[in-house]
Amino acid sequence: MAKSNEPIWWSMFSAGGVMSAFFLPVLIVITAIAVPAGWISTEGLRELVQNPVTRIFLFVVIALSLFHWAHRFKYAAEDLGLKQLGRFLDVLCYGSAIILTIIAAAVLVTL
């Protein structure tokens, strides 16, 4: 079939792009500014993370952000001249995203 299977990666890249665009800035503000400044306690945050709804939310944000990175980074690396790596780059990027997503699932399920 001539049509590419790119849609699977592109749809995850897009979903990850949306998730990271909308959620990451406020999360960084929380972890890098609010907590160190004492506006939010680490203990409170830790309890919040145990909550099943939070766990599902974080899994989705983490997993999709990783697939967003994988797809975009693969193309950026090619653009910067690393095309010689070819297939290996695909495996490196998408492979890492898949493995880390599995780890994320394991972590968030066993909390």
Place this chain on the structure above:
Amino acid sequence: MAASDTVKKTMSLEVFRYRPDEEDEPTFQTYEVPYKEDWVVLDALNYVKDTMDGTLSFRWSCRMGVCGSCGMMVNGEPKLTCSAFLRDYYPDPIRVEPLTYFPVIRDLVINMDDFMNKLTEVQAWLQPKEEKPVSEGEYRQTPAELAKYKQYTMCINCMLCYSACPVYGRHPEFTGPAAIALAQRYNLDSRDGAADERAEVIFKHEGIWGCTFVGDCSRVCPKHVDPAGAIQQAKVTATQDWYKSLLMPKRK
């Protein structure tokens, strides 16, 4: 008589020269041309060819921004030379080069075979859903149906977008902005029935999926076609189709 009349203003044109019958490498040749407030770069090039150097080769036709023939690099930017006014550059020198990312045949003339082939590949013509004889009347379309593809009809095939596209520059097999925008022009036309056939061409890896949405194509387009937008919308369509055929394989 005003003093400025006795001093004729001039400008420097640094022009890319390549004469395959004489040399293996290109050179630059500088011409001092008169500066006139209402002149465009094309006027200056024609002045050179008519009065200074008849060997300079370049394409042009309508000189009013509708034929798409006179595209060249002006100070590193793809422009229609009939629409690039000298006054916007004066008094600095203007560097004129052939459209980038295309092979150069001679001087400012590029080889556009690749683009012509791609227009054929994407079947950039109307293929009515149902053929009907003239006696049965026109193919009718509402204003709303027209609105969906009208923007993409504005393409004048000037290829400035290809010169702006680094993906095309590095991967010439990439179908490219104008060809995909033109495919979309027909895909979105309610009278057309060949979207599936075109999909076989543009949904390939070297079709829409080569695009990384740099967006420079839309920025340089003199007709505001927005090929970048056309490509992203095609990606959405392709993705929807892909999931549909995955989840409902018997469909279609």
Place this chain on the structure above:
Amino acid sequence: MANEQPTIAGKDYVRAVPNTWWLQRKTYVTFMVRELTCVFVGAYALFLLVLVSKAGDAAAFDALLNSPVLITLQIIALPMVLFHSITWINLTPKVMVVFRGEDKVSPALIAGVNYVAWAAISVIIYGIASCQG
């Protein structure tokens, strides 16, 4: 009928495109910066993963959140992730074209709605984290 005559002795001059192509135009540099924001997105996602994996260990969790090195890296990542958010939302109208009859819904409106949603989501998330903490 295509002009199939070969050009002189097949001597079309082909100009090479170097790996530094993206430094040649301002728009290309902006594009490359935008693309490389994904590194910061991926890195922060990884940080979140590690942080969350330590949720059962109060001391480790605490240490990660108070580490000066990690805080500094996150402060560097923040403007990059913001640049991703802004460029993403600004490009959304090109991907999501909506027609009301003959008229195309204004791209500014589509982007605007997304910005409002972004602000609302951020306030809500911060509020939830704040209440717990």
